[in-house]
Amino acid sequence: DSGVTQTPKHLITATGQRVTLRCSPRSGDLSVYWYQQSLDQGLQFLIQYYNGEERAKGNILERFSAQQFPDLHSELNLSSLELGDSALYFCASSVQAGEQYFGPGTRLTVT
């Protein structure tokens, strides 16, 4: 158990819909990262937040957005969902740069 929690574990939704994935980092970790893992793309970095502020952006689509709240939990919002958005979405946390602790992931299926 990494100490990072993610909800929900599984999510099935239809194309065009919007979903919110939630992540709670390890106690004391200020950084939260979001990753997308699909079969053909591997692990793709989406975005990083540090203590409530966006710190780094990766290959995140405009239909996706994220935020980190004062209690340091983070949410990843995915809208206008397409079939190709089906993937595992991981959240990770760290104290600062270095070792990242990954949560169990949310498996999103878009039908």
Added chain:
Amino acid sequence: GQQVMQIPQYQHVQEGEDFTTYCNSSTTLSNIQWYKQRPGGHPVFLIQLVKSGEVKKQKRLTFQFGEAKKNSSLHITATQTTDVGTYFCAADQAQGAQKLVFGQGTRLTINP
């Protein structure tokens, strides 16, 4: 952007055989991390290498960072069934922030 190439994509070995996965970048890396993901699980941090030519060992696992800091390898001696999983290298792309670029991973399967 920076790309990290990892080979092989798949490796199947007999239990007790050695295993090596390689990670290569066209640019100099500030550091490199290695993660292991068991089937159905999440990536778990193994190690970070920072110095040129660095070699670190964890029991049967040996990690190397190239002299030019453009390549890295993970070698497992005498594999065991518990070593099954996908091994990823990840390069830190940004200074200050941490923007990890993951290799495609090497999926290791083992015949007991």
